[in-house]
Each structure stands twice: as structure tokens, then as C-alpha cells.
Amino acid sequence: MRCFHSPLHRGHAGTHEIYRGELVPCFEKPERADFVLQAFQRAGLGEVSAPEDHGLAPIERIHAPRYLAFLARVWDAWAAQGGTRDLLPAVWPTRGFRDDIEPDNLVAQLGLYSFDSGSPITAGTWTAALAGAHCALTAQAAVAQGARAAFSLARPPGHHAGTDFYGGYCFLNHAAIAAQAFVDGGAARVALLDVDYHHGNGTQQIFYQRSDVLFQSIHGDPRTEYPFYLGHADETGAGTGLGFNANYPLPAGSDNTRWFEALEAACRRIVAHGAEALVVSLGVDTFEGDPISRFHLRTPEFKRLGARLAALGLPTVFVLEGGYAVAEIGDNVVSVLAGFEG
Ligand code: SP5
Ligand code: ZN
Secondary structure, eight states, rough: OEEEEEEGGGOOOOOOEEEEEEEOOOOOHHHHHHHHHHHHHTTOOOOOOOOOOOOOOHTTTTOHHHHHHHHHHHHHHHHHTOOOOOOOOOOOOOTTOOSOOOOHHHHHHHHHTTOSOOOOBBBTHHHHHHHHHHHHHHHHHHHTTTTTTEEESSSOOOOOBBBTBBBBTTTSSSHHHHHHHHHHHTSSEEEEESSSSOOOHHHHHHHHTOOOOOOEEEEEEETTTOOOOOOOOOOOGGGGTTSEEEEEEEEEEEHHHHHHHHHHHHHHHHHHHHEEEEEEEETTTTTTTTTTTTOBHHHHHHHHHHHHTTTTOOOEEEEEOOOOOOOHHHHHHHHHHHHHOO
């Protein structure tokens, strides 16, 4: 399977996030991609290529213009007023506040477009996220042109980012951008499956009212797990999209039997949807040793996941999401991809 990767991810390098009232080192760091790349190459899974530049148009199909403009300019605006440290929001509009007027104040803008304080913006964040979108788009193009599968190896991740907001270490929703590219290429029905430990709230928000892209997410129960405010089983879509969103929240600590029951249910839905293509939000923070998550998948389970997805027989784009056990992230991702290749 071909892999698309850009070293520009390295420019996104936050130092700290706020956790329990403390600044702690970022979990989402450049080494993550290095380990995945090394493992992919060591396993000899396929060629690694630079992404092609697909321009902004396919990204604007998912994200709002004012949000993209904000991401593109925010670091330079910060630097122009003498800022050097990572940008973190400190204030947010909640119920009853205006969100139609973009404030002039930079930190207020951060709050308007974000939902947590754990996702620092640094000098290279926009460039890294943009390169990630092009990795996903190039992987999608390879699959649209006949490849059985392709892998977008990029960071920061994407599935928490919505049409006009960032959070959960995510800025551009690469998986959603790839799914939209399948639709724009003529696919009537696409399936997007999110196996990251955390609910893909951004992807759900993007496709919630649509029936062409079936979104499903298997994740830690939001009553106790990040992102807390979305991802319950009764969220099934709205309007035309009613019946095309499926969440499988599992209690933190759930065993692998339970996890694979959810995967089986999700796979049945993908078949019932009549999907012509599959996009996988591939987070491996479901790993037993992940520092911020509480599921128990290990190498055999990651292989089994890959094999089960292959059995769907669909053109498939894998997009890297979370996974914070840095030393093991490469082997875990490669186990899924190798399981898929059979
Ligand atoms: C893409 C992705 O996986 N994003 C996850 C964002 C999670 N951010 C919140 C981290 C909270 C850390 N909780 C640690 C609990 C165990 N000590
Ligand atoms: Zn995650």
C-alpha cells in the first residue's frame, strides 16, 4: 500500500497543553509521525511519497472560509504583536454569546474557533495541517484511480476538527476532506469509520445532516471520556442525514470482545449503506498502553481490525489520527495496515 507523508508536520510542535490546571508536555508530538514512518518502511509495506498540492478548493468543501483564513493568518498576526509562545485560547463563547462577529482580539478569535485549551497553535501549525490535508487528498486520488488502499501518514490529526472549529489536537479534518473528495469524484455513498479512542465529533458535525457519507465512531463513552459533549448512541443524524450517523460509545476499560462486537455492527452498517469507498480515521490510542486512553487493543487485535476492514472489499483510505504511546505507535499502525494487506 502506498503511503503519503510530508516532513512539514514537524513545524507543528506545541510545547504544552493544559491538563488539570497544569501545563503538561504535549502528547501530540512530531516523534509520533517519525515512529510510524520508520515502522512502515521497516515492514516494507510500500512506497512512501510526498503529497501533491491539491489547492484549497477541496478543503473549502469542508471548512468555512473565515475559519481557514483565521488558521492561515493567526501565527503571523501573533508574531506581529510580539508573540513567541504557543497560542492557547483562554476564553470561549458559550450559549447566548454571538458567534457571527469575529472579534479583533486574537485570543478571543482563538476561543471563537476552538473548543479546548489542549491544542496549541505554533509557527508551523497551518503548514503542517495543510500538508496533512494534501496527504489525505493524494491518498484519496490514488485510491480513486484504482489502488486498493492508501495511507495518509500526517499530523496533527483531524477528526475533532469541524467545519469552523479546532480542538483535540486537530485543525483540518483530513478524513472528512478525503470522504468529500470521493463524493465530488462521483461516489454516491461513502462510509467513514472512526476507530480512534475518542469520538470523532468534528467528522460527525460535518456530515450530520447528510445521507451520502455514513459516519460511524467506536469510542470511549463521552460521559467520562474526551471530548465529553458528543458521541452518544442516540445521535443518529438529522434531516436528510437521519439514520446515517452511528455511535458506539463503550465504557472506559471495555474489553476487546466488546470492542470487536461494535466493529462488527459498524461493518454490517457499511455493507447495508452500499458504500463505494471507505475512509478510516485510524487512531491507535485504543492501545492497551496508551497514556491517555483506556481500551486494551494490542498487536493481534490491530491485525484483526485490518483484516476485518479488508474483508469489506472496498477501496480504502487510511488517515492517521491519535495514538500517544509513542514507542509503540508505529507497530500498532503497521499491524492494522499489514492485517489489511493480508
Ligand atoms: C486525535 C486525538 O486523539 N485527540 C485526543 C485529544 C485528547 N485531549 C485531551 C487529553 C486529556 C488527557 N487526559 C489524560 C487522562 C489520563 N491521565
Ligand atoms: Zn484519540
